[in-house]
Amino acid sequence: MNVHTIGLPPEDLYPELVTFTHLNPSPVLVLDASGHVRYLNLAARELQKEFALADTDILKMLPTNILEIMRQCLESGTQARRLESQIQNRWFGWSAYGVPGGQTVYFHGADITGYKKAEKEQNELRLKLVQNDKMASIGQLAAGIAHEINNPLSFVVLNLNHISNYGRGLLSIVEQYDKVATLIKAGSMSTEVEAALAGVYDTKAQEEFEEILDELPSLLQESQDGAERIRAIVLNLKEFSHTGEGTQKDADINRCLQSTLKIVSYELKYKAKVIEQYGDIPEILCYPQELNQVFMNLLVNASHAIKQNGEIRIVTARRDEQVVIEISDTGCGIPPENLSRIFETFFTTKEVGKGTGLGLSISSEIVKKHHGRIEVESKVGIGTTFRIWLPIAHGGPRATENQHAGGHRKL
Numbered sequence: 510m511n512v513h514t515i516g517l518p519p520e521d522l523y524p525e526l527v528t529f530t531h532l533n534p535s536p537v538l539v540l541d542a543s544g545h546v547r548y549l550n551l552a553a554r555e556l557q558k559e560f561a562l563a564d565t566d567i568l569k570m571l572p573t574n575i576l577e578i579m580r581q582c583l584e585s586g587t588q589a590r591r592l593e594s595q596i597q598n599r600w601f602g603w604s605a606y607g608v609p610g611g612q613t614v615y616f617h618g619a620d621i622t623g624y625k626k627a628e629k630e631q632n633e634l635r636l637k638l639v640q641n642d643k644m645a646s647i648g649q650l651a652a653g654i655a656h657e658i659n660n661p662l663s664f665v666v667l668n669l670n671h672i673s674n675y676g677r678g679l680l681s682i683v684e685q686y687d688k689v690a691t692l693i694k695a696g697s698m699s700t701e702v703e704a705a706l707a708g709v710y711d712t713k714a715q716e717e718f719e720e721i722l723d724e725l726p727s728l729l730q731e732s733q734d735g736a737e738r739i740r741a742i743v744l745n746l747k748e749f750s751h752t753g754e755g756t757q758k759d760a761d762i763n764r765c766l767q768s769t770l771k772i773v774s775y776e777l778k779y780k781a782k783v784i785e786q787y788g789d790i791p792e793i794l795c796y797p798q799e800l801n802q803v804f805m806n807l808l809v810n811a812s813h814a815i816k817q818n819g820e821i822r823i824v825t826a827r828r829d830e831q832v833v834i835e836i837s838d839t840g841c842g843i844p845p846e847n848l849s850r851i852f853e854t855f856f857t858t859k860e861v862g863k864g865t866g867l868g869l870s871i872s873s874e875i876v877k878k879h880h881g882r883i884e885v886e887s888k889v890g891i892g893t894t895f896r897i898w899l900p901i902a903h904g905g906p907r908a909t910e911n912q913h914a915g916g917h918r919k920l
């Protein structure tokens with residue numbers, strides 16, 4: 510906004526306005542273009558005292574890149590708003606105004622510590638809810654996962670049993686060979702050596718040496734494969750259950766879907782055929798861990814909706830500047846009276862232990878955070894389709910928050 514265009518108050522009010530500014534409980538600072546103090550109102554002086562700042566240190570109250578922001582304000586005559594700074598345990602929000610071509614910048618501040626604390630608490634609470642939801646979905650999948658681990662584990666245990674018997678056999682054969690070697694080394698009679706060799710052949714026959722040779726390699730290979738399978742499952746779980754929102758990065762949504770599907774498939778495969786139709790889509794700047802959680806919620810819901818012999822279809826495609834992800838099932842469907850409620854926190858039609866009612870509300874929040882939207886279509890007895898739209902280029906999920914922040918500094 511250009512200061513000249515807003516009109517100035519009548520001149521006879523000036524003394525009162527000066528008093529008003531001076532006594533205003535919010536800090537007001539007037540600085541010259543290089544950041545020197547020209548004026549501080551009483552509230553600003555109080556803060557200066559509280560933080561023990563000399564006039565030359567006054568910029569420490571303001572965002573780190575403030576000189577650059579001031580330069581822009583003066584150049585364009587615009588306001589810079591929602592600048593944030595942190596000093597000791599306090600947070601301040603600032604607006605800065607400059608007259609185009611002028612040499613003075615006016616600052617108006619507000620203590621936003623309470624707001625910042627509430628925001629932090631809200632973020633922590635949200636992270637906790639997201640984590641609870643994640644753990645709940647893993648809990649829901651626990652039986653399938655246990656089964657999946659139990660399968661290879663039982664043949665690894667069985668194989669180890671065989672391997673240890675074979676190992677004992679091999680050891681007794683080696684023991685016999687050892688006797689032969691000792692005799693030869695001591696220069697014993699050839700008849701004694703031959704007798705000992707006969708002992709070797711006896712033991713070999715007794716321990717079924719040929720069978721050991723035949724079977725040992727495949728037993729070992731199988732056990733190794735089984736152990737690898739278990740390791741992969743544990744790794745998948747570990748990756749999925751990782752706490753926190755993770756980092757923001759360019760991710761291939763098709764790969765995210767595939768890796769999430771792996772964990773759910775332990776449960777899904779007994780109920781439904783999964784059809785995967787991955788389109789040619791570009792990478793998206795996102796929080797992949799959080800999107801994985803959305804996919805997990807939708808896939809688990811689909812699996813819950815299917816009694817048996819169902820079908821789950823995963824489709825991805827690019828539509829202009831958006832990526833669309835569709836997860837449909839041939840399950841029980843959602844009655845119209847529930848359709849408007851399914852995204853509510855704690856809305857569930859499932860029994861305790863099976864549903865928490867958190868999945869869809871958290872999923873829609875995560876999608877919103879990515880500037881996307883989630884839609885649902887459902888017909889009772891036919892099935893349900895969830896469709897997620899994510900913009901390809903939006904400068905990242907946190908862009909809007911950063912646009913206004915002028916950076917901050919800690920003393």
Ligand SMILES: Nc1ncnc2c1ncn2[C@@H]1O[C@H](COP(=O)(O)OP(=O)(O)O)[C@@H](O)[C@H]1O
Pocket residue numbers: 806810811814838840841842843847851852856857858859863864865866867868869870893
């Ligand atoms: N694919 C689906 N098919 C049928 N009903 C569904 C489907 N997805 C969600 N729902 C309904 O929406 C409700 C809320 O889902 P959600 O938020 O994931 O919580 P929860 O799965 O813990 O109940 C479910 O209880 C169910 O009634």
Ligand SMILES: [Mg+2]
Pocket residue numbers: 806809810864866868869
């Ligand atoms: Mg759910």
